[in-house]
Amino acid sequence: MDNLLSASEIREAPDSKDMANSSNNYTNINIECLDLVPIAMIVQKNMEIIYVNDEFCKLLHCNKDIILGRSVSELLQLNVKSNSINRMKELDEVSNGEYKINDFQGNEIYIEIKSNSRLLEDSHYEFITFSDVSTDKKKYNDTREKAERKQLKEELLESKELYKRLVDILPDGISIHDGITYSFVSNSYARMLGYDNPKELVGKRVNEVVSKESLELMKQRVETLLSDDKIFPRVEYKFITKQGGTKDVESTSVRFCHNNELNILSSIRDITDKKKFEENRLLLERAMEYDKLKTEFFSNMSHELRTPLNILLSSLQLIEMYTERENNINIKSIRKYTGIMKQNCYRLLRLINNLLDITKIDSGFYQLNMCNHDIVKVVEDITQSVAEYIKGKDIEVVFDTDVEEKIIGCDADKIERVILNLLSNAIKFTKPGGRIEINIHDSLDSINITVRDTGSGIPKDKINNIFDRFIQADKSLSRRSEGTGIGLALVKSLIEMHGGSISVTSNYGEYTQFSIFIPARFLSTDEKSIICNASASNKFDNERIEKMSIEFSDIYM
Incomplete structure (x- = not known):
């Protein structure tokens, strides 16, 4: 190349008078001596590489012929990734700093560049050293990743604890199971069923908690849920408490996948008081209806008793009127009214018989x-x-x-x-x-x-x-x-x-x-x-x- 300096050219040092204007004139130095420098180094003249030492070739796994004649910016820009620490810029000088590049074998390495430039004989020279900082960078990255992982772990634990507290303060009880065995139970879920510690329920079979009358419904819903991804509407179950009693709960469930296994998230709500209120309301309504029926019954009863008694009284008055006439007794009329009296006596007898029989049936006699x-x-x-x-x-x-x-x-x-x-x-x-x-x-x-x-x-x-x-x-x-x-x-x-x-x-x-x-x-x-x-x-x-x-x-x- 025209711009390369040979050893003889460098040895032909200019006159001392010509060097008077530059105290840092290096053209009288044998450039081959730079091969002895124990660090990767190149020399660039007017944006063209004129020298590469062996250490640089070792660093980038290349030979000198590939490097000479190029510019440093071009060389590094061709091999640098878009996410490099500092992007190379097409400047007159190479900026000092760290870069992430690929060597000529495709390996990703981190290098630190230091550059010094001089104006010699109207030419712009750059003396650039390259240091491999990959090991230090890896240690730094590992340290940073460990710190980030530690921070994430701490945040995860904090978030987990926060979610656990949130789940525990919910009025609904939360559980996770696979349809057979509990793997998680919230505090509110355990308390609802009379347990002091949620761990008492973890590992317990679900069918041990559900009463016999609700077990078949629970099995059907679990089978359907595991085969179809949907949220079930709330349904009522009877659960068995730790003390052996029963508790009315309202439950809804949804499935999710964890570690490639299907699980079911269920929430239960205690509706015992609600059921009692509903039962009391129904009892009150029945009592009010029964009271209304009794009122209507006694109203009808009064009517049933009063009507035949009035007829009996009227018939007796008529008979009395007919019998007062000694010489004109109307036997036909008397028989008519005694028949009416007899019929109404039967009415009263029928009513009394029905009442007595109903009472006997109720009392079991x-x-x-x-x-x-x-x-x-x-x-x-x-x-x-x-x-x-x-x-x-x-x-x-x-x-x-x-x-x-x-x-x-x-x-x-x-x-x-x-x-x-x-x-x-x-x-x-x-x-x-x-x-x-x-x-x-x-x-x-x-x-x-x-x-x-x-x-x-x-x-x-x-x-x-x-x-x-x-x-x-x-x-x-x-x-x-x-x-x-x-x-x-x-x-x-x-x-x-x-x-x-x-x-x-x-x-x-x-x-x-x-x-x-x-x-x-x-x-x-x-x-x-x-x-x-x-x-x-x-x-x-x-x-x-x-x-x-x-x-x-x-x-x-």
């Missing part, structure tokens, strides 16, 4: 006289008696059965009473020209008796409560049919005492149908009542007529 009877004959006989009794009402009564005889264990008197009560209701609410159907169907292991009428029907808002005590579809005192609202409640109790059931279907304004199911069980000798020697078929007609008179006493023929 009501007993059935169970015998083997032909249930078809029992129902058919009472139906025929009723049809004859109400023939003046212009209501058709039809009896039908798919079995001629069916012997089952029952109390015939109570079955008659049930059928009479249902027929009484059907007659009350069926207008002249209507129809009442009584059907018996044999289902082998049970007997189905239905009583259907074409009467006014039952409103939809009353049908679910029709068997409750003191309930009437029409509660007004001006209703077209009398009653206290305990007849159907008594019927239901009598059927259930037989081990059966009763239900009702109705379409308001069209029909009402009561369906009775009684087990078809034949009684052994030991199961029969002691009065079974008296057959129901041996009853006197007068006795049956009196029963009908009592049951139909609130129906005016």
